[in-house]
Amino acid sequence: MKTCIDCIPCFFRQALEAARLASNDEGVAAEVLRKVASMVTDLDMSQSPPAMGQKIHRIVRETVGIDDPYRQIKKTFNEAALRLYPEMRRLIGTSERPLETAVRLAIAGNIIDFGVNGGVRESDVERAIGECLAAELGADVLSRFEAAVRDADEILYLADNAGEIVFDRLLIEVLPVDKVMVAVKGSAIINDATMEDAVVAGLPRIVEVIDNGDDAPGTLAEGCSEEFRERFGRADLIIAKGQGNFETLSEAEKHIFFILRAKCPVVAKRFGCAPGTSILLEHGAIRDKTEN
Amino acid sequence: MKTCIDCIPCFFRQALEAARLASNDEGVAAEVLRKVASMVTDLDMSQSPPAMGQKIHRIVRETVGIDDPYRQIKKTFNEAALRLYPEMRRLIGTSERPLETAVRLAIAGNIIDFGVNGGVRESDVERAIGECLAAELGADVLSRFEAAVRDADEILYLADNAGEIVFDRLLIEVLPVDKVMVAVKGSAIINDATMEDAVVAGLPRIVEVIDNGDDAPGTLAEGCSEEFRERFGRADLIIAKGQGNFETLSEAEKHIFFILRAKCPVVAKRFGCAPGTSILLEHGAIRDKTEN
Secondary structure, eight states: OOOOHHHHHHHHHHHHHHHHHOOHHHHHHHHHHHHHHHHHHOOOTTTTTTHHHHHHHHHHHHHHHOOOTTTHHHHHHHHHHHHHHHHHHHHHHOOSEEEEEEEEHHHTTTTTTTTTOOOOOHHHHHHHHHHHHSOOOOOOHHHHHHHHHHHHSSEEEEEEEETTTHHHHHHHHTEEEEGGGEBBBOOOOTOOHHHHHHHHGGGGGEEEEEEEEESSSOOEEEEEEEEHHHHHHHHHEEEEEEHHHHHHTTSSSSOOEEEEEESHHHHHHTTTOOOOEEEEEEESSOOOGGGO | OOOTTHHHHHHHHHHHHHHHHHHHHHHHHHHHHHHHHHHHHTOOSSOOOHHHHHHHOOOHHHTTTTTTTTTHHHHEEEEEEEHHHHHHHHHHOOOOOOOHHHHHHHHTTTTTOOTTTTTOOOHHHHHHHHHHHOOOOOOOHHHEEEEEEEEOOOEEEEEEEEHHHHHHHHHHHHHHGGGOOOOOOOOOTTTTTTTTHHHTTGGGTEEEEOOSSSSSSSSOOSSSSSHHHHHHHOSSSEEEEHHHHHHHHTTSOOOOOEEEEEHHHHHHHTTTTTTTEEEEEEOOOOOGGGGG
C-alpha cells in the first residue's frame, strides 16, 4: 500500500507524540519535526507508510538519545492485557465457536496501537473487547480461515503490538501450535512487540518465536533478517496482525489472513469501512499443493 | 503569540485541505505539502502561526494557480448568515442587554473559520448560536467592554471571516457607528472576509470600511498598508475578531477586546479553557486621556 498525502500530516502528529513521550524538551521535539520535514521534502510516495514510520521513529530515537521511548507503555499494556487474559480465556473456552471468539479478541487487542493513536487508555481496550465480540465479521471468511489453518503445513503469525500480543496468545492457543511460528519485531519501534514482550506474554512456552530483525512498524522484507525471510517464504499461511502489516504486505504474493481493527481514515477507506471496523481479510490464492 | 510545535502537524493538515479544495490533482497537493515541508525545515518558531499560514496559503494559490480557492465557501456562508440575519437582529432588538447579545452572536459567527476546520457546515453555525447565547462570558468584562465602547473616540473593528462578517454587522449596528471603522483583509486568504464580503454584508452602507492591504490570516503590521497602520495606531479601541487576530495581536501595545471562539487546542490552552469556549478578553491598559 502506497503512502497517501493524508499520511503526511499524520507523520508529523506521530513524530510530535513520540518526541514528547521521549523528551520533555520542546526544542528537541521541534528539532525532530524539522528533520521529519526535511525527509518529507523529497518523500517517495510509492513507499508504504510504515517505511516512513520506521524513518520517523529512528529520527526520534536518535535525536532524543533514547533507545525505546515506548518501554513503559509496552509494560503497562502487557500487564493490563495479562490481567484480562484469564477472563478472555474463559470466554473462548465456553464459546460455541472458540476460533471465532479468539479471532474477535485478537482484533480487539489491535486497538493498542500508539502509532495511530498516542492516547490509548486501558478503558479503550475493554470497550474494544465488547465491540469486537459483537462486530460483523462474515461467516464465509471465518470458515475459510478455519479451513486454511487446518490445511496449512506452516503458519507464520506476524505479531503487532505489546499488550496485543497477549490477545494473540489467546488465538495462537486455539491454533495447531506445532505448525505455528510467531515473529515479533527485531528492535524497538513504537509500541510494537519485541522478543521481550513475547516472553512476558508467555508465548515461547507454547510456540516457536523469532524476531524479524527489523525496526519497521510492519513487515518490510528488505530490512528483515535472512532467517525471517526464509521462514516467511516457506510458510503456506501467514496470519498478519495490524495496520502496519496490512500496509506493508497488501501486495505480497502469499496466502495471508489480515486481522486488524481499521483505525486510521486512510486504511478504513481502503477497506471501504468506517474507522474502528473489525477486519478479517483473506488475501492471495491458496496454493494448490497438487501442482507442486 | 509564538508558533508552538503542536501547530506543525496542523499546518500540514491545513495545507492539505486547502490544496484539495483548490485542485482535484493529488499530485499537486503532494507538491504543496513538499513545499510546506521545505519551509518547516527552517521554521522560525518566534513568528505567530498566521505568519506561517500566510506563507502556506500563498504556496497553495501559486502551486495550484488559483487566486481564491475559498471563493465559493465564502459565498455560501455569506448567504447562510444573511438568511439568519433578520432573526438574529430581532433577538438583539428584543434583548434586555442588546450589546451583550450582539457580542454573543459575533462570537458564534467566528465558528466559520476554515483555517481551523475545513469541514464547517451550516448546521454548525446554528448550533454555535445556541451555544454562544448560553455561554459564560463574565459580567465584568462585558461592562468594561460597554464602557470602553462608550469612552472611545475611534474604534477599529478587525473583521475575521466571510459569513462571520454578517454577524459582525449585528454587533457594529449596536456600536456608535460614527466612531467605528471596519478593516477587512486586502486580498484572498483562506475564508477571511475581503471588501467583497463587507459589501455583501451591507457594511459600507452603515460604517466606514477599509482593507488592510495584506493577505495574512490575522493582522501582521509589517505587511499592512500605510493607511491601515495609521488608522490602527490612531484608534483608541480595537475590537479584534477571531483566533488569527488574537495570535498576531496578543502582544500589541493597544487597548483591544478580543472576541472569538477558542477553536484549536493551542489557543484554548492559552486561555486555559476547552476548545469551543466563547471568549471576550480585554487586553492592554486604557490610555488615561488626561495624561496626553
